[in-house]
Amino acid sequence: MLQLTDLAKLYGDTPVFDHVNLSVAPGEMVAVLGDSGVGKSTLLNCIAGLDTPSRGQVTLDGTDITHLPEPDQARWRRARLGFVFQAFHVLPHLSVADNVALPLLLQGRHDEARVAQMLAEVGLEGLGERAPRTLSGGQLQRVAIARALVHRPALVLADEPTGNLDPDTAERVMDLLAAQVHAQGSACVLVTHSATAAARADRRLRLTRHGIAPASEGRA
Numbered sequence: 001m002l003q004l005t006d007l008a009k010l011y012g013d014t015p016v017f018d019h020v021n022l023s024v025a026p027g028e029m030v031a032v033l034g035d036s037g038v039g040k041s042t043l044l045n046c047i048a049g050l051d052t053p054s055r056g057q058v059t060l061d062g063t064d065i066t067h068l069p070e071p072d073q074a075r076w077r078r079a080r081l082g083f084v085f086q087a088f089h090v091l092p093h094l095s096v097a098d099n100v101a102l103p104l105l106l107q108g109r110h111d112e113a114r115v116a117q118m119l120a121e122v123g124l125e126g127l128g129e130r131a132p133r134t135l136s137g138g139q140l141q142r143v144a145i146a147r148a149l150v151h152r153p154a155l156v157l158a159d160e161p162t163g164n165l166d167p168d169t170a171e172r173v174m175d176l177l178a179a180q181v182h183a184q185g186s187a188c189v190l191v192t193h194s195a196t197a198a199a200r201a202d203r204r205l206r207l208t209r210h211g212i213a214p215a216s217e218g219r220a
């Protein structure tokens with residue numbers, strides 16, 4: 001269970017966001033919508049420990065991430081977190097399979113069967129030896145999803161994962177992400193501008209300067 005308690009990020013006296021309270025259950029996908037610049041990416045980075053909140057707490061399964069010393073936080077990220085980005089961030093000099101294997105290798109684990117299973121789950125069976133540059137955008141995002149989930153993380157953070165994809169591919173990628181998150185029981189926070197992508201989430205919330213609240217339907 002992911003828990004954000006009274007989380008705030010300020011620059012000087014100016015809040016980007018404040019009073020963010022949120023619980024995300026295992027296997028639940030929550031979409032965070034909000035105007036451009038309201039701090040959605042900053043919120044994800046604060047949850048991941050890549051940015052420091054000015055106030056409040058992030059806990060995952062009872063562990064307070066916000067106040068872990070950096071080496072422990074990095075270990076926590078490697079073991080418990082999967083991240084999917086808009087720009088895929090697939091490493092160009094590694095094969096597709098080696099990209100997917102990366103989170104396992106960073107923990108000193110070799111598990112070819114698990115990598116093959118993930119490639120099959122995202123519909124990339126047989127493409128493991130290919131170089132990323134030979135794949136389409138939709139296929140690259142499938143690689144990124146397989147990589148984000150291969151180590152069975154408790155928490156998956158997705159920042160505009162369909163932002164670089166055409167509408168049909170975006171729908172298929174979101175179906176895949178939602179199915180994987182549900183099947184593996186990971187809590188997932190999805191940041192998106194896309195109403196279609198947000199529709200795949202179990203809940204939709206809107207981030208404002210003053211907090212986070214259920215999004216009114218019909219407004220992305």
Ligand SMILES: Nc1ncnc2c1ncn2[C@@H]1O[C@H](COP(=O)(O)OP(=O)(O)OP(=O)(O)O)[C@@H](O)[C@H]1O
Nearest residue numbers: 011016034035036037038039040041042043191193
């Ligand atoms: N050093 C800084 N000083 C003051 N404000 C900053 C600083 N760095 C970032 N900001 C502000 O923090 C806000 C958060 O930006 P962020 O990228 O998280 O928003 P976003 O909701 O993800 O935007 P978008 O939807 O456009 O990607 C922005 O309004 C930005 O201007």
